[in-house]
Structures are given as C-alpha cells and as structure tokens.
Amino acid sequence: MIPWIAGLGGYFAFSDQLPFASQILITILFALSLDLVLGFAGIITLGHAAFYGTGAYAAGIYAVHVSHDPLSGLVVAGGAAALVGVLSGLVILRTHGLTQLMLTLAFATLLAEAANKASFITGGNDGLQGIEIDPIVGLFRFDMFGRTGYLYCLIVLFCGWLSLRVLLASPFGQSLVGIRENVTRMRAIGAPVAGRLLIAYSIGAALAGIAGGLLAQTTQFVGQSVLSFERSGEIVIILVFGGIGRIYGAFIGAAVYMIAQDQLAKSDPEFWNFWIGAILVLTVLFARGGILGLIDRWRRR
C-alpha cells in the first residue's frame, strides 16, 4: 500500500515537478515489465527497450496519423509491443546463454536501425513530433503542469501492477517461478516450458509497450533513444538496484535511480555513468539482492 500513498502524496508534494514525477512512474512500469521477464521468467535480456520503444513509436504514430484518443493509443502501444514480443520471442527463446543475450540485443538494434531509416514515419534523428492527445475519456484535459498526466500515469501504473500481481499469484505465475528454479523438473511434470516463457515474454513486452506509450503521450515526443542499448541497460540496472524478482524492487529502484540521476547529473553529468557502473559492480559483488535485499538483511539482524 505504501507506494500508492506515496504516489498520491507525490501529486501534492511535487506539484511543481509533476512531469518529472510522471517519468518516474513510467520508469517504474517499464521496470515492472522487465521484472516479469527477467526476475520471474528468468530470461536475461539486453534489449527490453525494443518493446518500450515500439510502444512509444506506436502510440506516437497512432496519435499523429489515426486518433488523438489516449486510451486506445495505449492499447495500440501495448498491442504493437506484444506483437514484436511474440515474433522476437519465437526466435530468442529457442536459444540459450550468450546467443540468447546477443539476440535480445540484436532485435533491439534492428528496431533502432529500422526507426532510424524509416524517418518518413518516425521522424528519424529529429524524433517524432506533433503528437496531440485529446482529453482522457473526453473529460480530463492534459494540462501544462502535468497534473492530468501524472494521475493518468499513476492509474495506468496501478492497473499494470495489479494485473502483474494477479498474474504472478496465479498458477501460471507459479509455474514461471518453477521454470526459473528448475526447468528440468518442470518439463518432467509436463509443463510446456517454451510456450510459458513466450507468453511471459510477450506480456512483459506489452507492459513495456504501455510504458513507452505513456511516455509518448505525456511528453508528446518520441526520440530515438527510446530504443537504445543505454535504455535497455539502464532498466536492467534500475531493477537490479531495487531488487530483482520481487515487484517492489521496480518501485524503489526506479525512484532512487531517477532522483539520484536528476540530482547528480546536474553537478557532474559526465561522470554519472561512472558511478552507475561502479555501484552496479559493487552490487553484484556485495549486495546481490539490491536495496530491498539489503533492507531484508538489516532487518534480520
């Protein structure tokens, strides 16, 4: 319950920084989607931005060329990303180890390349501009202070979180944990492993796409960086910092990372990446459970 009280409180506490706060919410949703893929299904990916970017471009292009309606735009974003998830998952999940890792990266690079070359529809290097969004259900207009945007992101995030929780508590979610823990035994008890992972991968893709769609709608802009390796790497880092495979890690990781970046990057933007890298190395060597893992350890004392 705490994250939602904080989320509602944030609306009043940071009323002058709501666009930034919305970015945090979007990043949380993006990190949650990765937690399903990486933390629960155990698929290591270096290309999760492929789905975020697909969602962002899909929502953006939909708004520019088809309709300004935000909710159907999100459906389009999630659907497009899920489609990319199914198609790439069919290939990626047939492989293992380094090859799988490389393929996740290759698919994201492929999409980034495609977005770059298809500048007639994506805006290429200049980014996709001219995104206009109608009031939500015809009532709530997006204002220049980002109030509507923030509450919109909060509600979508809440729905995403809720569906993920239900999914993970279901027998399906349990079977994902089973596959992560012991894939041989899951096969021996009759679980169609490849199919399960493909479903999880595609749902993760859809959620990431919705996060990307939110970004496009609230910032009314899509830049090429949505598909970049940095974005894919960053979201993995955020999840690891927060704590992997435990849902709330995404909340903590995204909030801490974004606020730290906002503060530190101001004073020394060039060296921000150095500290991120250093903290990641230290996390792996000494604090594998991330922030939530550290809190657990401290509590047990």
Place this chain on the structure above:
Amino acid sequence: MTAALEAIGLSKQFGAIGVANDIHFSLERGARQALIGPNGAGKTTFVNLLTGLIVPSAGRILLNGDDITRTGQAARARRGLARTFQINNLFPALSVLENVRLAVAEHRGLFTARRALIEEAHATLSRLGLHDDASTVVRQLPYGKQRLVEIAIALAAEPSVLLLDEPAAGVPGGESGIIFDVIEQLAAGMAVLMIEHDMDLVFRFARRITVLVRGSILVEGTPAEIAADSRVREVYLGTRAHD
C-alpha cells in the same frame, strides 16, 4: 491388451558407444516391475530415453499404445508418464506444498481454482505423511523426506506409468522403510517400473524383473526365474558378491 509402456528396438549411441542396444521391453498395466543391473548398465539412460530426456538413435516408444517416440518430454508427462530422479531434482527454494502444487497445477490445468490446487496438493502430502512439512522450504528438509517429495511430485500428476529411479538412493537403511511402504501402497492400476540396487527390496516389491547389462537386456522373468538364472548370478549377483 496393449501394454502401458513399450519400447521396440530402442537404441542410443553416444559416439561409437552404444548405451542402449536394441532394447525390446514392455510394462503391463498395473505392473510391479524392477530394472536391475550392475553399475553403468544404462538403467538411468533407459529411463531417460523412455521419458524423452534423451532422444533415441533408433527404435520406437509406445505409451498406452500411442507412439510417443517424437513426443517431447513435457507432453509425455501430460499423457501420464511420470518419473522420479536418482538425484533429488526438486525446487529447493520453494516449500514442500509449492513443489507439489506445481505438479498438481500442470495436471489439472493452470485455470483451476487456486484453492482446489492447494487442497489436492495437501491430499497428496497426507498420503505420503508429509502433511506437517507442507510449509517447510525443501532445502531445509532432511534428505529422506526430500526423497518422499520426489515421489509426491510424480504422484501429483496421477500417472498411468511411474518410473522410479532408485527412490531410496542415499537414504540410510533404517529410514528407507517408509519410502517402500509408500511405493507398496501405490494405486493398483498404475504401472510401476523401479530401478533399485537393494536385492531384498527388489524381491519384496517386484513381480517381474528385467536385467540390463551393458545397454542390453540380458534376461527378464519372475523373481524366482531371475534368482535361478545362472547368467544373472554370473554377471550381476556375482559382481555384487564381491562388494
């Protein structure tokens, strides 16, 4: 009547070495059969071939009359072929109940109500005397009980054929009794094939015995026939006598 499980000319080569050579084998419905043979005879390999963990080089496998040679491991399990592993192959980070519940869910389908799954998992645990350990994390369970969880997971799928790979392996003699009590109480209709080293247990359990030597079936028969067979004495019992 078709056999519950049948292997026809089953072979497997690893390079030039044949670990299963033209095996013709059949397990009748409700069978209580043992698979014995000296170390390295290929007993576990044979079970792995039957369950699809290893792909055969030649031959066919029939489950209740259906050809499953090309069927994947998981699909065979869904059709009623269950197994246990010689070395514990569990979900060590999950509780005993969760271990069994995973198997129940695969059997009943993922859309079964959660409560029904949990109830059924509890029922399986009760049958095996594991009820008090339901919420214990498997990693913290004594070894003998972990062997019971192996069996519980296999039974949760209500299989028509059960392959037990040394169910009491590594369990001190005094504690293995409960494992064999459980095995003796298995449903009468279920065909059971057990790999076992302990001859006393084999003769207590089995109504038929298959002897595997160097990847080939040496002889098959009733316990009395096997005990009287000179080749078995020479090849198998003989080597055991030197232990």
Place this chain on the structure above:
Amino acid sequence: MATILDALVSILFLGLGFAMVLYIVSVGLSLTMGLMGFVNLAHGAFAMAGGYVTVTLMNTYQVPFGLALVAAFIAVAVVSAILERTLYARLYGAGELEQVLFTIGLIFMAGAIARKLFGPIPLPMHPPALLSGQLNLGFRTVPAYRAFLIVVSFVLILSLWLGIERTNFGARLRAAVDNRRMAEAIGIDTALLFTVTFALGSGLAALGGGLGADILAIYPGYAVEYLVYFLMVVSVGGLGSIRGPFVAALSLGIGDTACKYLVPEFGAFFVYIAMIGLLLWRPAGLFGRA
C-alpha cells in the same frame, strides 16, 4: 561491367578489412566464453582502451605506429590480467545474470572514464605517411592502409592459429576448452591458464582496437556501439572455437559492407536477418558444440 567489378572489389576490400578487425577483437571473447564460460560484455572496452593508447601515443607522443600497437597490447594485457585476478575470478562460479551485470557496470565505467580523459568525439587516427594514400595494384588502386591492415591481420591470425596448434600452451588451452575437469585432473593449472588466456584475448582486442581505429572509431561509446557485432561473431562462430569466429567475421564484415554499399537505405538490416536465420538453423553457431 567494369563498374560492377569495381564495386565488388571495393566491397571485398573494405569488408575484408572490417572482418579482420572484428575477428582480432572478438577471438579473445570466444576463448573466454568457451574456456571459462564467462559472459564478458566488457570485452569491447579492452579494444577501446587499446585504440586510445595507440592513437594517443602516436598523436601526442609521436611514437611510431608499430611500437604504439605493441605498447597497447602489453598495457591492456597487463591491466586485464589484474582485473581478471581481482574481480572477474570472483564471478566464475556465479550465474549468467551476475556476470552480465558486472560487465555492463564495467562498460559504463570505461565509457565514462574515456569521456572524461578524451572527450566525446572520436580520436582521429593518422596512419604513418608510408601507409596513407593509395596503393597501386596494377589494375586499380586501393587505400594503402586497408591493404596493410589486411596483410598484418592475416599474419597475426596465422601466428595465433599456429600458436594454438603447435605450442605447449595452445595444447593446454585446447584441452581445457574441450574438458576442463579432465584438464585439471591431468595437472593443468587452469587458474593460471584462465589469466593468461584472458590477458592474451584482451591484448588481441587492444591490437584490434588500435589497428582498426579508422574503421571502428575510437570514442566513449565504442564498447556499446560495436558490442552486438562482437557478440554476433562469437555466437555465429560458436563458443570456444578459433576458426568459427573467423568464418563468422568474414561473412559479417563482407556482408555488412555489401549491404551498406548496395542498399544503404536498409543499412545492416539483411545482415541481422541472415544472422537470426542462421542461429535458428544452428543455435550453437557454425562451429559450436550443441
């Protein structure tokens, strides 16, 4: 007709140079993956470091090209050996995820350090006067540096192969890649072998970075930008293989160049598609063990 032939020769020539650089950088990654099972995504950072050392020594200190390359090889090999002993070795038994995260951390750090020291813009590479300009082959001229790069790379690759086939170290290396436990059982010091192989692979990457500085621009984004190429060479070639990555690098280098030359509007699109198709057909790569 002449123009088509001309284009083909150009593609072959440019592609071959690219392929050589890719192979020299990536072969070390294949070895560390095959030998230690370590997913070293930061491998490209060693190539980048080699590029920076080479170019800086040449541009700022007027060190001759050859000497600068040797210095880059030694410096990077030594640094990587230290990193291997102090940090990498701690994660040999760890899961793939830990290794991935750890090496991503190193990539971020290496990129930030490079940006701090050398700025965000690629360092210009000035080959020695002898190697700049065009080389007349009789029927046409080619860039002299590319010709030099191809010849030097061939010599380097041949000596690497001979070293692995003929020397005692090579024999141990092959034994350990093939069956590590057995190698340990017959008394091979695998920890030492790991360190030496790691240092050698990183040193080679540094050479590749220096030699290929005018093909793969030396800038802070190097390790990220070309990561997918290095990984492609290794996974298509097959982990632990020496020859597989060579075939993969040749196809990738020439294919990529051909795509960018013939259908620039699609970029490297077809190369990726071909690579994905190939891995669907052979998930363990061309020369990998399934």
